Amino acid sequence: MLADALGIPVSWPSSARPPDGSELILVACSGGPDSMALAAVAAFFARRGQLRVGAVVVDHQLQSGSGKVALDTAAALRGMGLDPVEISTTSVLHAGVGPEAAARYARYAALDEVAARLGAGTVLLGHTLDDQAESVLLGLARGSGTRSLAGMPKRRGIYLRPFLGLRRAETLAICAAEGLDPWYDPTNSDPVFARSRVRTRVLPFLEAELGPGIAPSLYRSARILGQDADYLDQLAAEAYSRLAEHQSGHNGQPDANETAPDSEIRLPEKALTALPDPIRQRVVALAVVALGGQQPSFERLLAADSLLQRRGSAGPVELAGKVRVYRQPRSQAVPHDPSSYGKLVFRRRDGL
Structure with missing residues (x-):
């Protein structure tokens, strides 16, 4: 579990102390059962001297009384012996995304800021096997690809999910054993939210109709798909690194500021x-993201792919996040920049 995820040796003596300057680990704690159970387990290893553990409580200010929940949670975490414990108050901005996504963006921005400021190398998240199963079902409902169906990774950057193989019922048992009184977020059972409907209606229905074990099966599928997605992403990254031509400034002309970000990326047709299709589409997506855009939808990737078939328009095709792509055919005279012949040209639309 946590010891395995962090590489703590089983033989580590309980009297051992972490060396001075050892890496700080933070627990992201909402006050709910999953994150409180994680904090309790982390606190156990901290008391044994095997970890240096603090915590962050993010107050999204979305509910009445959220400030008190954050204060009570922080007090409980300090009572476990975690130090430092910080409350990060953030505002959720619905900039073209749904409320769940907006809250997630705000939460990670807050966690990134606190981790950087405190010099934490790892932030622990309390997601469980049940959360993973919900993510897979939501990905299926959206018609998502391999990466989305792989669910949440166990580790991404500084973020680690040591409870990802644990059932939600087990975190409740940990809270009961430790005498904790976790907070229950009312939005987790609010049918307005898609994840709440999956949690309270869809998964119980599938369990009733198809038999027990649906959540572990979805979790297992996510692990298998995660391995496939990692391999495909690696191949795509290698291809992108080999093929991408980066241009700064505008109209293919170098910018006087050598540190200016790319405004154009070219890929040879x-x-x-x-x-192969899955690699090519990932390479196109990498170009979009490299220019500051968002991960394109499958439909937008197919539209960009159609430029290579030379059956219609040469573009431009609008992609996510103010990035567009067009085909520069060799037959078209472009006196000022002949180097773009026979390539897909991705351009960021600044100021739009």
Whole structure:
């Protein structure tokens, strides 16, 4: 579990102390059962001297009384012996995304800021096997690809999910054993939210109709798909690194500021066409993200892919996040920049 995830040796003596300057680990704690159970387990290892553990409580200010919940949670965490414990108050901005996504963006921004300021190398998240199963079902409902169906990774950057193989019922048992009184977020059972409906209606229905074990099966599928997605992403990253031509400034002209971000990326048509579909589409997505755009939908990727078939328009095709792509055919005279011939040109639309 946590010891395995962090590489803590089983033989570590209980009297051992972490060396001075050892890495700080933070628990992201909402006050709910999952994150409180995680904090309790982390506190156990901290008391044994095997970890240096603090915590962050993010107050999204979305509910009446959220400030008191944050204060009570922080007090409980300090009572476990965690130090430092910080409350990060944030505002959730619905900038073209749903409320759940907006809250998630705000939460991670807050956690990133506190971790950087305190010099924490790892932030522990309390997601469980049940959360993973819900993520897979939501991905299926959206018609998502391999990466989305792989669910949440166990580790991404500084974020670690040591409870990802644990059932939600087990975190409740930990809270009961430790005498904790966790907070129960009312939005977790609010049918307004898709994840809440999956949790309270869809998964219980599937369990009743198909038999027990649905959540572990979805979790197992996510692990298998995660391995596939990692391999495909690796191949795509290698292809992108080999093919991408980066241009700063505008109209293919170098910018006087050498540190200016790319405003244009070019990918050769012939080499792109030779790539297998899943690799080619990932390479296109990497170009979009590299220009500051968002991960394109499958439909937008297919629209960009159609430029390579040379059956219609040469573009531009609008992609996510103010990025567009067009085909620069060799037959079209472009006196000022002949180097773009026979390539897909991705351009960021600044100021739009």
